Amino acid sequence: MHQPTLKHFLLRQKTLALYRHAIRASQAISDPGARKETVEWVRCEIERNRHVTDVRKIEDLVQQGRRDLKQIFPGR
Numbered sequence: 261m262h263q264p265t266l267k268h269f270l271l272r273q274k275t276l277a278l279y280r281h282a283i284r285a286s287q288a289i290s291d292p293g294a295r296k297e298t299v300e301w302v303r304c305e306i307e308r309n310r311h312v313t314d315v316r317k318i319e320d321l322v323q324q325g326r327r328d329l330k331q332i333f334p335g336r
Contacts, residue, residue, distance in 0.1 A: 285332075
């Protein structure tokens with residue numbers, strides 16, 4: 261099995277922070293159905309990439325997640 265490095269640990273923390281930020285930002289969505297759908301989408305995206313172990317790929321995914329959040333929630 262792949263042994264996680266310090267970089268993996270730090271990227272995991274960044275990923276969790278990004279997830280928490282997305283959940284907090286979704287509070288601004290007034291429609292409960294749309295809010296729930298957005299939270300599910302964020303969770304699915306993170307789960308879909310859970311198996312990724314390549315540090316560069318994880319960094320790219322975190323950056324893409326940040327860009328996506330800025331696009332969805334421009335003021336956040």
